[in-house]
Amino acid sequence: MFASCTDPAALGDLHWLVCYLTTAKHLSFYASFGTVLLLLAVTAPAALALGFAGAVAARSRVLLLSWLGKGYIALVRGVPDIAFFLFFVIALDQGVEYLRHVWLCPDWSEPIRQGSDFRVCPPAKAPLGNAPQWVHEVYGFALAVFTFALVFGAFAANVLFGAMRAVPRAQMETAEAYGMTPRQSFRRILVPQMWVYALPGLSNLWMVLIKATPLLFLLGVEDIVYWARELGGTKTPQFTDYPHGDWRMWYFLFLLVFYLAFTRLSEIVLDRVMARLTKGQATLGGDAQRKAAA
Amino acid sequence: MSCYDTFIDYGLRSIGIGERLLPRGDFTLCQQVVLIGSGMIWNIYFGALSLVSGFFLATALALAKTAQTPWVRKPAEAFIFVFRGSPLFIQFFFAYFLFLSLKQSYPFFTPLTSATWGALLVLFFNTAAYSAEIFHGALLSVPKGDIEAASAYGFSPRLRFRRIIWPTMLRLAWPAYTNEAIFLFHATTLVFFSGFPATAQKGDALYYANYFADKTFNPFIPYPILAGYFILLTLAVIGLFGAVNRHLNRHLPTAPQRRRTGMVPGFLR
Numbered sequence: 001m002f003a004s005c006t007d008p009a010a011l012g013d014l015h016w017l018v019c020y021l022t023t024a025k026h027l028s029f030y031a032s033f034g035t036v037l038l039l040l041a042v043t044a045p046a047a048l049a050l051g052f053a054g055a056v057a058a059r060s061r062v063l064l065l066s067w068l069g070k071g072y073i074a075l076v077r078g079v080p081d082i083a084f085f086l087f088f089v090i091a092l093d094q095g096v097e098y099l100r101h102v103w104l105c106p107d108w109s110e111p112i113r114q115g116s117d118f119r120v121c122p123p124a125k126a127p128l129g130n131a132p133q134w135v136h137e138v139y140g141f142a143l144a145v146f147t148f149a150l151v152f153g154a155f156a157a158n159v160l161f162g163a164m165r166a167v168p169r170a171q172m173e174t175a176e177a178y179g180m181t182p183r184q185s186f187r188r189i190l191v192p193q194m195w196v197y198a199l200p201g202l203s204n205l206w207m208v209l210i211k212a213t214p215l216l217f218l219l220g221v222e223d224i225v226y227w228a229r230e231l232g233g234t235k236t237p238q239f240t241d242y243p244h245g246d247w248r249m250w251y252f253l254f255l256l257v258f259y260l261a262f263t264r265l266s267e268i269v270l271d272r273v274m275a276r277l278t279k280g281q282a283t284l285g286g287d288a289q290r291k292a293a294a
Numbered sequence: 295m296s297c298y299d300t301f302i303d304y305g306l307r308s309i310g311i312g313e314r315l316l317p318r319g320d321f322t323l324c325q326q327v328v329l330i331g332s333g334m335i336w337n338i339y340f341g342a343l344s345l346v347s348g349f350f351l352a353t354a355l356a357l358a359k360t361a362q363t364p365w366v367r368k369p370a371e372a373f374i375f376v377f378r379g380s381p382l383f384i385q386f387f388f389a390y391f392l393f394l395s396l397k398q399s400y401p402f403f404t405p406l407t408s409a410t411w412g413a414l415l416v417l418f419f420n421t422a423a424y425s426a427e428i429f430h431g432a433l434l435s436v437p438k439g440d441i442e443a444a445s446a447y448g449f450s451p452r453l454r455f456r457r458i459i460w461p462t463m464l465r466l467a468w469p470a471y472t473n474e475a476i477f478l479f480h481a482t483t484l485v486f487f488s489g490f491p492a493t494a495q496k497g498d499a500l501y502y503a504n505y506f507a508d509k510t511f512n513p514f515i516p517y518p519i520l521a522g523y524f525i526l527l528t529l530a531v532i533g534l535f536g537a538v539n540r541h542l543n544r545h546l547p548t549a550p551q552r553r554r555t556g557m558v559p560g561f562l563r
Contacts, residue, residue, distance in 0.1 A: 080480035087517035212383040252388035263379040
């Protein structure tokens with residue numbers, strides 16, 4: 001990156017380290033932290049939306065819909081999330097390719113599953129075989145986001161389901177007495193009031209989500225874990241200008257510290273949000289706030 | 295080859311007993327069920343041992359966190375913060391590479407570079423930290439009157455803790471602790487994907503499920519099998535913890551109509 005870095009072997013320790021930490025690969029490493037933040041930024045609202053849909057389905061009076069919602073919550077929570085990650089990435093990929101195959105090549109006669117192969121016609125490949133590298137990366141990332149949203153949607157559904165039941169029954173009865181339709185009372189009374197009950201569960205979920213982000217590595221995305229393994233491994237002088245021993249321990253220590261700082265920061269922010277939401281609420285927390293102010 | 299033969303060959307494959315080579319082609323359903331089931335031995339090993347050993351460390355940490363002296367309280371708080379604040383996946387990676395470099399200078403650390411001991415140690419610390427936080431919360435909610443009554447009866451502090459505080463803490467913490475146990479068993483699937491090598495292809499259930507999915511390129515068989523095993527394991531944990539919960543609460547009057555919902559753990563609700 002810097003002009004003075006052309007001959008690393010001749011540099012002093014500190015200068016060498018500065019040059020080493022600004023190689024092109026290290027810049028990709030730093031950029032991959034952006035990938036993690038992007039994943040969180042996209043997944044959190046998507047999971048919340050899915051969770052809302054799941055909670056509404058589980059509460060539904062229609063038996064089939066209620067089973068669907070409850071089954072979704074129970075199944076995803078009963079099985080290790082990492083198994084879902086590994087499963088969905090292949091399953092979604094094959095599902096997309098299969099749908100495109102049916103759509104694009106109606107007169108393809110060969111079977112799709114041939115022994116241990118999954119063969120769709122070439123134009124149905126997702127992404128296309130001749131697509132540029134970034135399309136592949138974006139496609140892989142999109143699959144990962146969808147998988148994360150699906151798994152954490154179930155956890156969010158569980159939290160929101162509980163929060164909807166925690167809203168005092170009298171509130172809903174009053175809404176009925178005023179002649180609101182179920183739809184109206186749901187939208188005007190239940191949803192605005194449920195958040196204060198949902199927030200502790202949701203903030204807990206956010207912490208779990210942060211701590212699940214390194215699993216991106218298992219989904220084939222070049223994330224921080226990938227780069228930490230890649231950069232930390234022993235480097236011999238033949239292949240790099242910056243030979244060093246096995247430094248993976250230090251790279252992972254850095255990731256550990258990064259996550260600790262991130263969760264600490266989240267904790268502080270979420271505490272503030274909670275303090276703001278409880279203000280004036282008829283809950284234990286709200287009571288304590290009033291007493292502290294008096 | 296009949297399914298019985300497959301069972302003999304692969305039933306204990308995950309701990310190195312039986313056929314040396316994994317199946318290579320023409321995968322049968324029986325092979326997948328048996329081999330993935332064999333992998334569950336590891337999940338149960340990691341989960342059960344770390345849970346039992348972690349329980350004691352967790353109690354100690356929870357007590358240390360309530361201590362008045364900062365010399366005792368601060369280290370416990372730091373320990374809990376580090377293990378609860380960072381992803382288990384990163385902890386596994388860091389621990390593995392840490393043991394790997396320690397091994398260079400001290401051969402004492404050699405066993406810890408294997409999943410059998412190294413991953414178990416990480417899981418032990420991890421579950422101890424999470425359980426300690428649960429226990430600490432429960433410890434703070436032990437009714438004050440109970441403790442005062444024990445003092446009034448002339449219980450020594452040690453006896454008071456053993457007879458009054460500790461059982462009440464367990465009783466209050468148990469539902470949350472059940473959840474922690476379930477998640478711990480789920481977390482054991484991470485071990486062989488996080489640096490710790492599966493020597494001679496001796497891996498856990500997810501390792502074999504992943505093996506079959508890679509070889510057959512068909513995720514729709516091995517992963518549902520894995521899911522089935524884990525749901526069974528989860529139900530077993532719930533049953534076991536439920537029995538302990540009933541034992542802990544046996545002195546309390548049971549409200550007959552509340553009982554049914556009370557027995558369904560928070561995890562299924």
